[in-house]
Amino acid sequence: MDADKTEEGLGPLDSLLGYHLRRAGSVVGGAFSRAVSGTTLRQVPFAILSVIAANPGIKQGTAGQILGIQRANMVALINELVEAGYIDRQAAQDDRRAFALACTTKGQVALDHFTGEILRHEADLLADFSPADRKKLMQLLRRIEAREPSEAD
Template identity: 50%
Template sequence: MAAANDTATLGPLDSFVGYHMRRASARMSVDFHAAMAETGIRQVVFGVLSVIAANPGINQGQIGKVLGIQRANMVSLIGELTDAGYVSRTTSPEDRRAFVFQLTDRGAAAFADGLARIRLHEDRLLRDLSVGERETLVALLKRIQASGAD
């Protein structure tokens, strides 16, 4: 039975990292969508743009691997980005059967706009963390991600 003054507690749930990560992720996701609403760019699409921006000439398989996106899903994402005019594809000089990707001018502009919006979004939600705490948080999250790698 909850306390009369509505101060129910989470009980043991409050000690689970996964619970707090899920709640924080949900909060970040809602704010991300609000920050990017005018652009029509989803998180996964921005991720692909970011990888291509950082690695011009990258192939579809490499993009999927670095982002953990399955091959079938990459096909539709690349189609979406080329249809939007954000990326161009050319035949790979190493493997004539494969395509490599780079941002178009439109894609570079969309990426730069999205990056600015995401920085504001993260600054807003992480304003109570110091730069060092943010760096520590990212480092810890990367360690958790790596612990599941096969």
């Protein structure tokens, strides 16, 4: 057998974590798509909705910080959620520049419903993963995420 073959046909790429994260993310993204199929909901707006629901009155910029979304890009996303009737935007009391965001009833219902669907499809994908493996995977990913705010270039 070929002894100089890293693995499949990926070459050194196969040893890179970044590549596998991107591919696995795409596969699990498919589960999201199936979970919300028939709607126009996307991952990023869903994430924002979840953060707002978990933090009633949160400001637009803060929500963006939590998710790593820049202010400029939040504007259209928040507009989208407001127009969908999922969130409510009103002037913040302590800061006349900022908006206090809150989830509407409709938004909460949608969040609950889609969360269930997504979890169901993700569980489908991980059907033959042991509970220990699923837990370990989440732990490892969270540890990586925690490594974001290091030194810049």
